[in-house]
Amino acid sequence: MSQADATPSFDNAATHQLMRSPGETGFTEMRILSAAIMICTTLLSPLPALADAIGTAKNPVRVMLIPADGGTEDGTKADFQPLFDAITRSSGLHFTVSTGQSYAAVIEGMCAGLTDIAWFGPASYIEARERGCAELLAVEERNGASTYYAGLFVASDSDFQDASDLTGHAVALGSSHSASSFSYPLALLRKEDVDPLNDLAGIRITGSHTNSLLALKNGHADAAGASFVSFERAVNQGSLDPRAFRILARSAPIPNPPIAMHTGLPEDTKARLRLAMSRVHNAAGVNPDAIRGYGGKRVDRYNTEAGEALFDSVIEATSFLTEDYMAALLRKAVSDQRG
Numbered sequence: 001m002s003q004a005d006a007t008p009s010f011d012n013a014a015t016h017q018l019m020r021s022p023g024e025t026g027f028t029e030m031r032i033l034s035a036a037i038m039i040c041t042t043l044l045s046p047l048p049a050l051a052d053a054i055g056t057a058k059n060p061v062r063v064m065l066i067p068a069d070g071g072t073e074d075g076t077k078a079d080f081q082p083l084f085d086a087i088t089r090s091s092g093l094h095f096t097v098s099t100g101q102s103y104a105a106v107i108e109g110m111c112a113g114l115t116d117i118a119w120f121g122p123a124s125y126i127e128a129r130e131r132g133c134a135e136l137l138a139v140e141e142r143n144g145a146s147t148y149y150a151g152l153f154v155a156s157d158s159d160f161q162d163a164s165d166l167t168g169h170a171v172a173l174g175s176s177h178s179a180s181s182f183s184y185p186l187a188l189l190r191k192e193d194v195d196p197l198n199d200l201a202g203i204r205i206t207g208s209h210t211n212s213l214l215a216l217k218n219g220h221a222d223a224a225g226a227s228f229v230s231f232e233r234a235v236n237q238g239s240l241d242p243r244a245f246r247i248l249a250r251s252a253p254i255p256n257p258p259i260a261m262h263t264g265l266p267e268d269t270k271a272r273l274r275l276a277m278s279r280v281h282n283a284a285g286v287n288p289d290a291i292r293g294y295g296g297k298r299v300d301r302y303n304t305e306a307g308e309a310l311f312d313s314v315i316e317a318t319s320f321l322t323e324d325y326m327a328a329l330l331r332k333a334v335s336d337q338r339g
Contacts, residue, residue, distance in 0.1 A: 053269075054116065054265065054266065054269050055092075055093040055094055055269060055272065056094060057094045060094040060095050060096045061093060061094065061095045061096075061116045061117055061269075061273070062095075062096055062098075062114070062115045062116045062117070063080070063084060063095050063096065063097045063098070063115065063116070063117045063118070063119070064097075064098055064099070064100050064106050064109050064110070064114075064115040064117070064118050064119075065077060065079075065080055065097065065098070065099045065100065065106070065118070065119040066099075066100060066103050066106045066118070066119060066120055066121055066124060066257070067099055067100060067101065067102060067103070067208065068121065068178075068208070068209065068230065068257070068294065068295075075099075076099045077097055077098065077099045078296065079292055079293070079294070079295065079296040080097060080119060080292065080293075081097050082287075082289070082290035082291075082292055083280070083290060083291060083292055083293075084097055085290065086280050086283065086286045086287070086290040086291065087276050087277065087280050089283070089285060089286060090276065090279065090280050090283030090284075090285070090286055091272070091275075091276035091279075091280075091283075093272060093273070093276055095117075102175065102177075102207070103120075103121060103124045103175040103176075103177035103178060104175075104177055106118050106120065106124065107120075107124055107127055107128050107131075107177065110128050110133050110134055110260070110262060111128060111131050111133040111134075113133075113262065113264065115262070116261065116262050116265060117137065117259060117260070117261055117262070117273070118134065118259070118260050119257060119258075119259050119260075120134070120257060120258055120259075120260055121175075121177065121178050121179050121180065121257050122179040122180075122254055122255050122256075122257060122258070122311055122314045123177055123178060123179035123182070123183050123314060123318065124177040124178070124179075125257070125258050125260055125311065126311055126314060126315060127177065128260065129260070129308075129311075132263060133262060133263055133264075134260040134261070134262065134263065135260060135261055135263050136258055136260055136261075136306065136307075136308055137258070137259045137260055137261045137270075137273060137274065137277060137304065138258070138259045138274070138277045138278070138302035138303060138304045138306070139255065139256050139258050139259070139302070139303050139306045139310065140256050140257075140293035140294065140299040140301075140302055140303075141256075141299060141300050141301050141302065141303045142293075142297070142299050142300050143300065144300075146255060146256045146303060146306060146310065147253035147254055147255055147256060148180070148227060148228065148229055148253070148254055148256055148294065149180075149227065149228050149250055149251050149253065149254065150179070150180035150181065150184040150185060150225065150226065150227045150228070150250075150251040150254060151185075151188075151225075151226065151227075151228060151231075151247045151248070151249060151250050151251060152166070152171070152185050152188055152189075152223050152224070152225055152247070152248045152249040153213060153216060153223060153224045153225075153226060153231065153245050153246070153247060153248065154216070154222065154223045154224075154245070154246055154248045155216065155222075155244060155245065155246070156243060156244055156245055156246045158222070158246070160222075160223070160248055162192060162248065162249065163188050163189050163191070163192040163194060163248060163249045164192040164193065164194055166189065166194060166200065166222065166223055166248075167194055167199045167200070168199070168200075168201050169200065169201050169202075169222035169223065170200065170201050170202030170203070170204060170220075170221045170222050170223075170336070171185070171189075171196070171200055171202070171203060171204070171221055171222065171223045171224070171225065172204040172206050172211075172212035172213075172215035172216055172220065172221035172223070172224040172225070173185060173186070173203060173204065173205055173206065173212060173224075173225045174205075174206060174207060174208050174209050174211065174212050174225065174226065175205075175207055175208065176205065176326065176329075176330060178209075179254055179314055179318070180209070180225075180226065180227035180230075180251070180254055181208070181209045181212060181225050181226050181227065181230070182225060183314075183317070183318040183321060184225070184251040184252075184254060184317065184318070185225025185226075185251075186225070186318075186320075186321070186329075187251070187317050187318060187320070188225075188249045188251060190320060192249075196329060197325065197328055197329055197332060202221070202336040203329060203332055203333040203336055204220060204221050204333070204336070204337070205330070205333045205337075208230075209226035209227055209230030209231070209234075210226075210230060210233075210234050210239065212224040212225060212226050213226050213230075213231060213234055213239075213240055213245070214239070214240075216245070217240065217244060217245075223248060227254075227294075229294050229295040229297070230295065231245070232295065233295045233296065252313070252317060253313075254313075254314065255310045255311050255313065255314060256293070256294060257293075257294050258306075258311075259277070259302070261273060274304045277302045277304050278301075278302065278303075278304040278305075280302070281300065281301040281302070282301075
């Protein structure tokens with residue numbers, strides 16, 4: 001086909017009709033002209049403004065926190081709000097902070113893209129990382145260390161001498177997604193040849209460290225698994241009398257609960273977050289008391305150079321908790337509660 005053949009042809013009469021004065025132009029022709037003007041105006045007008053970048057006041061970075069100590073907005077959120085406010089002042093990045101209803105809710109929120117940053121427990125972070133939706137942003141550091149401890153607590157007047165004495169007794173544990181209130185206390189039992197599935201008289205899943213300690217206090221369990229940070233916080237808040245408890249067993253060091261980013265965030269946003277988090281403790285005008293972490297404790301800094309290998313110890317220590325074994329433990333917990 002020649003170029004002439006490819007060029008659209010117009011009926012001369014129709015062309016003449018469209019070129020008549022507006023007063024002579026019919027209704028249909030006027031609609032055609034109006035449509036043509038609208039199309040040209042749209043094509044020549046500036047493109048719509050791009051959506052506000054992540055981290056602006058109109059589109060803040062969404063932060064969700066695991067409910068480590070009861071999950072109240074006034075508790076866990078209050079621990080971290082000063083930190084993110086300080087980052088806003090020092091970097092210009094804006095945040096909105098909320099607390100999830102459970103560890104599982106925060107994992108699902110991250111993997112569903114409902115949050116950009118999450119504060120996880122070590123075990124819940126590994127779960128989100130293995131699902132491909134989370135990558136490490138920072139780990140809190142105090143006195144050069146990025147670890148904490150969990151333990152098995154018993155009543156101070158009990159006769160228990162070590163974890164092996166808990167055979168035939170009931171143990172209260174926190175969320176099944178928690179390292180320090182679930183996985184590591186179970187590992188302490190395994191270390192003393194106590195099979196939690198077959199050797200315990202009962203497993204009480206309470207949902208949090210504090211609830212487990214309260215279950216022990218109120219006689220609903222003979223021992224409780226919790227982190228030392230959570231125990232100290234409950235004591236400081238007046239919820240527990242430290243004289244009523246005794247530490248039966250202490251865990252190996254556990255990596256501090258990490259702050260993680262969604263893997264789908266733009267790379268430049270990830271870089272800005274790392275830089276802001278790594279510098280906030282030295283930023284001009286920032287109160288050092290604002291640099292807080294787990295349990296509301298003041299921390300020295302947030303280490304953004306900690307590698308993923310830091311969490312390999314968690315995988316090694318909890319490798320006995322296979323899917324089948326976990327399912328059996330949870331079935332036992334439900335059965336014990338009904339009984």
